[in-house]
Amino acid sequence: MEADDTACVFGEDIAFGGVFRATVGLQERFGQARVFNTPLTEQGIVGFGIGLAALGTTAIAEIQFADYIYPAFDQLVNEAAKMRYRSGGLFDCGGLTVPGLKVVMPSSPAEAKGLLLACIREPDPCVFFEPKMLYRTMVEEVPAGDYVLPLGVARTLAEGSDVTLVGWGAQVLVLQQAARAAAALSPPVSCEVLDLRTIMPWDVGAVTRSVNKTGRLIVSHEAPLTGHFGAEIAARVAERCFLRLEAPPMRVCGADTPFPLVYEPLYLPGVDRVLEAIRASVSY
Amino acid sequence: MLSSMTNRAPAQRAAVRTRGPQRAALRVCAVATTAKKDAAAAPAKGLITPEAAKEVYYDMVLGREFEEMCAQMYYRGKMFGFVHLYSGQEAVSSGVIKLLRPDDHVCSTYRDHVHALSKGVPAREIMAELFGKSTGCCRGQGGSMHIFSAKHGVLGGYAFIGEGIPIGVGAAFKSAYRRNVLGDESSDSVTVSFFGDGTCNVGQFYESLNMAALYKLPHIFVVENNKWAIGMSHGRATNPTLGDEDPYIYKKGPAFGMPGVHVDGMDVLKVREVAQEAIARARRGDGPTLIEAETYRFRGHSLADPDELRSKEEKAKYAARDPIPQLKDYMLANGLATEADIKEIHDKVMAEVEDSVKFADESPKPDKGQLLENVFADPRGFGIAPDGRYRYELPGFTTGTAQVS
Numbered sequence A: 001m002e003a004d005d006t007a008c009v010f011g012e013d014i015a016f017g018g019v020f021r022a023t024v025g026l027q028e029r030f031g032q033a034r035v036f037n038t039p040l041t042e043q044g045i046v047g048f049g050i051g052l053a054a055l056g057t058t059a060i061a062e063i064q065f066a067d068y069i070y071p072a073f074d075q076l077v078n079e080a081a082k083m084r085y086r087s088g089g090l091f092d093c094g095g096l097t098v099p100g101l102k103v104v105m106p107s108s109p110a111e112a113k114g115l116l117l118a119c120i121r122e123p124d125p126c127v128f129f130e131p132k133m134l135y136r137t138m139v140e141e142v143p144a145g146d147y148v149l150p151l152g153v154a155r156t157l158a159e160g161s162d163v164t165l166v167g168w169g170a171q172v173l174v175l176q177q178a179a180r181a182a183a184a185l186s187p188p189v190s191c192e193v194l195d196l197r198t199i200m201p202w203d204v205g206a207v208t209r210s211v212n213k214t215g216r217l218i219v220s221h222e223a224p225l226t227g228h229f230g231a232e233i234a235a236r237v238a239e240r241c242f243l244r245l246e247a248p249p250m251r252v253c254g255a256d257t258p259f260p261l262v263y264e265p266l267y268l269p270g271v272d273r274v275l276e277a278i279r280a281s282v283s284y
Numbered sequence B: 001m002l003s004s005m006t007n008r009a010p011a012q013r014a015a016v017r018t019r020g021p022q023r024a025a026l027r028v029c030a031v032a033t034t035a036k037k038d039a040a041a042a043p044a045k046g047l048i049t050p051e052a053a054k055e056v057y058y059d060m061v062l063g064r065e066f067e068e069m070c071a072q073m074y075y076r077g078k079m080f081g082f083v084h085l086y087s088g089q090e091a092v093s094s095g096v097i098k099l100l101r102p103d104d105h106v107c108s109t110y111r112d113h114v115h116a117l118s119k120g121v122p123a124r125e126i127m128a129e130l131f132g133k134s135t136g137c138c139r140g141q142g143g144s145m146h147i148f149s150a151k152h153g154v155l156g157g158y159a160f161i162g163e164g165i166p167i168g169v170g171a172a173f174k175s176a177y178r179r180n181v182l183g184d185e186s187s188d189s190v191t192v193s194f195f196g197d198g199t200c201n202v203g204q205f206y207e208s209l210n211m212a213a214l215y216k217l218p219h220i221f222v223v224e225n226n227k228w229a230i231g232m233s234h235g236r237a238t239n240p241t242l243g244d245e246d247p248y249i250y251k252k253g254p255a256f257g258m259p260g261v262h263v264d265g266m267d268v269l270k271v272r273e274v275a276q277e278a279i280a281r282a283r284r285g286d287g288p289t290l291i292e293a294e295t296y297r298f299r300g301h302s303l304a305d306p307d308e309l310r311s312k313e314e315k316a317k318y319a320a321r322d323p324i325p326q327l328k329d330y331m332l333a334n335g336l337a338t339e340a341d342i343k344e345i346h347d348k349v350m351a352e353v354e355d356s357v358k359f360a361d362e363s364p365k366p367d368k369g370q371l372l373e374n375v376f377a378d379p380r381g382f383g384i385a386p387d388g389r390y391r392y393e394l395p396g397f398t399t400g401t402a403q404v405s
């Protein structure tokens, strides 16, 4: 906001810092004109942001919880993602798998800062998902000052030779734990852990290079198994790495059910399930 | 929508026209406020029978004590996720819902426990639901923000703000349809949707006002204006209505062709009076009403909210208007109950609340297979594997890559 005097932040409750305290102190620093509460209106918030952005302003719109992005979906998918295309390039509003929208999910605080700043500067509309779990569980040194991390470039968290583990957001931590547990098996299994960082566009090159080396792929996400992004990655790897594969690409995902109240651990793709998939993959 | 439904029955079409002479007869310019006008005057004697007063009092005390117990149980880790308490707002729930019949419906929000209690869902079933137990009203699958009871006409708590409103309007349509299209003269059930001040800035609220008025439905919109939407005060989120210093939600009713009424939501007898009229209008077939009840929550937005934004003065002002002692004093002063009756009510409520916790605590957790039930109507092939076992029983379900479908 210091570097770009058109940048505005708005959303529900953000003036006092937001329910996750992500905007604490911003209003005191940059004033009410640039940091402001909106009424409760997700479709309105996103539409408003599109209008703002289309006229050359940097719009940073917060949706309080990822759940409430659905009421705004219409504006995101039908307007934000298609505005440049439809207007033949006259307008754009640089804020899922929708052509024209970038989707980013960080896996740590320092990553979050660099990726968010990259999204804000991006000419395309970006959807930035903050994993709620990390707000409560993760502490990390975050560099001061302005820096950006590239969108569409995966990060290798551990090098390995037997299995490639691919994830993003909070699930990356599960994969790291599973990789450590796999290294302790006998015989040990060496896992390469990739944090995709950006789901759209995703780093096909990094994933296929890794799978060409290891011959095995496990993708893991909290979203249900059927019809989610793991399927896209598995399909692409099957296509590009077919002759190098030692086992079918596998997915360790949430169950194909609504997110449950009581059996959350049963639903979630935890370390044990990932480890079991690693075993299944190496002994295929 | 109406015309396409009646294509097959032209003879009945006239009956469902939304622009019949009846409709013209209802004048909707009425915008009433009982909150300001007679705030000082005590409600007229004889407004309520001793039995009804005791019933309403019991319901409000039950709501309050149930929520106090919820807070205790939440802090003891017995509940999952967010829990939003209703304390302070009881006069709205009891004042409206205690006038409803079992076949009427209520749509609520994430702040739904007390609406369900008022509608007759047993405290046991709600507490068990909050504990995620199989004996809960939704078998432990809904939790605090999603209380449903088909038997008691609770059409659900909706965690997404505003989403219960059009659903309530749809439910009201069923009642009107039975009467107007299927010719069942006895069909006069109504639906009431409850929601907050902040929610009145969501588009679905306006879409629903229009639909309810357009189809002239037996639906009552009850805005529980507790002045705050998490950390946003009403006056800062909503522009004043034209010519006013403050925003008045009830004035939006006439803009859509229905009466709007403002009522002191801390006074259960006033709420009751206004609700009586709205319910009678709906049952007569004269369409919807928008009620704005001015109320206040005595706790933070949810049990996770430190409640630091509301001023002490404001909290004290509303605490002094607590609806429960208000009704008690009125009952005692007007000979509707004795001190002994009041004590008996409190004792019975405490016993009911204690019993609900005991019941919830002792109830079993749902079977694991429930994770896979109710996703599709037929669990075979999905929750149930070809060999008839639940898929969670298959090797690898919890530890590996076994699939649920």
Ligand SMILES: Cc1ncc(C[n+]2csc(CCOP(=O)(O)OP(=O)(O)O)c2C)c(N)n1
Binding pocket: A012, A040, A042, A064, A068, A071, B111, B159, B160, B161, B195, B196, B197, B198, B199, B200, B224, B226, B228, B229, B230, B301
């Ligand atoms: C679509 C949607 N957006 C945001 C939220 C988060 N949220 C939960 S309650 C709430 C405030 C609602 O305020 P109000 O309507 O006044 O009801 P109250 O909580 O005061 O009863 C918000 C923003 C939500 N539940 N649903």
Ligand SMILES: [Mg+2]
Binding pocket: B196, B197, B198, B224, B225, B226, B227, B228, B229, B230
């Ligand atoms: Mg409110």
